[in-house]
Amino acid sequence: MDTRVSGDRAGAVDVHAHYFGIDLGSRLNSRPDDRWPILVPGTDGGGVLMLGDQLFRRVRSVLWDVDERVAELDRAGVAVQVISPVPITLAYWADRRAAVDYARASNDSIADAVRRGGGRLEGLGTLPLPHVGSAVAELHRAVADLGLRGVEIGSQVGEFDLDAPELWPLFEAAQELGAAILIHPTDGGGGVLRRSGQPYDFGLGMITDTAIAATALVFGGVLERYPRLRIALAHGCGTFAWAYPRLRLGASIFDAVDPAHADRLVSSLWVDSLVFDHRSLRVLADRFGGDHLLLGTDHPFIPGQLEGAAAFVDAAASSGALTREQARGLHRHNGLAFLGMVADEITTLRRPASSCPAGAGGRP
Helix, strand or coil: CEEECCHHHCCEEEEEEEECCCCHHHHCCCCCCCCCEEEEECCCCEEEEEECCEEEEEEEHHHCCHHHHHHHHHHHCEEEEEEEECHHHCCCCCCHHHHHHHHHHHHHHHHHHHHHCCCCEEEEECCCCCCHHHHHHHHHHHHHHCCCCEEEEECCECCECCCCHHHHHHHHHHHHHCCEEEEECCHHHCCCCCCCCCCHHHHHHHHHHHHHHHHHHHHCCHHHHCCCCEEEECHHHCCHHHHHHHHHHHHHHHHCCCHHHHHHHHCCCEEECCCCCHHHHHHHHHHHCHHHEEECCCECCCCCCCCCHHHHHHHHHHHCCCCHHHHHHHHHHHHHHHHCCCHHHCEEECCCHHHCCCCCCCCC
């Protein structure tokens, strides 16, 4: 039975999760070269992502199986999950034709998963960047035709940092469409630091990459130029919240930036909660505002984050890192606002998506 959900009784909204459709390869018009990832399902309920003949990652079938995903959402008390592409597919080295083909196939696959999710999934697509004209056209198609809520882009687009004027048409189109943008680090944090390998790339490279992206948005004029953008940065915006006081001081000294104005720009950003220590949420709330904190789990890649999401938010409230009101917002309401939705738009099905009619919609 369908139950209209609203208010605090409803389940959580998870804005940071990834999906790789098993149908993606069949949607491509041509066979991609070996730099594109390929999903190879196994016989044990899992599979592998391959780059040519190199193993990139072992994955669980929930990465592509919508029924399994919805069942896991049920167990975790998550009402709606926003699925976005696996970051390795943000391949900004591709020529225009291949990039457009892959982006269209990926977005069609995500939109189909949203439809099959029976109201439990929302989608963010991908774009054929750095080919900005084609990316703007695909953004319009993804949002207006496919019903996706926005797009995921990388923290760097090819040779462009996010304040490059070459990217302005994309941000202008996103603002006009009301499309949400999730920024995710690319290349697993590789190449960001003077030292490579693990745990440096995962533990410092990815979050430094994200902080550089946020710095470009705040101090590079993007948020000034496009004030109605809804941009979220994964992994709690990386190290930015802790580096910001020094960045603000530097901008004031060297570029005569008004610190209060910089604060206002920072507070327009959204960040997810994937910081692995609930005490860190106090700093995020101070920097970005409690109403711009989003639940993020990186499902299905990091074990325990989806299952432990509710306990994580409760711990933040119990310890005083967040107020109860801020915790409620993080749990649900802020995610709806980021997506440009309201509570009454969400219909939660209390059964797996496999029991829904084939045409059960993911759109309100």
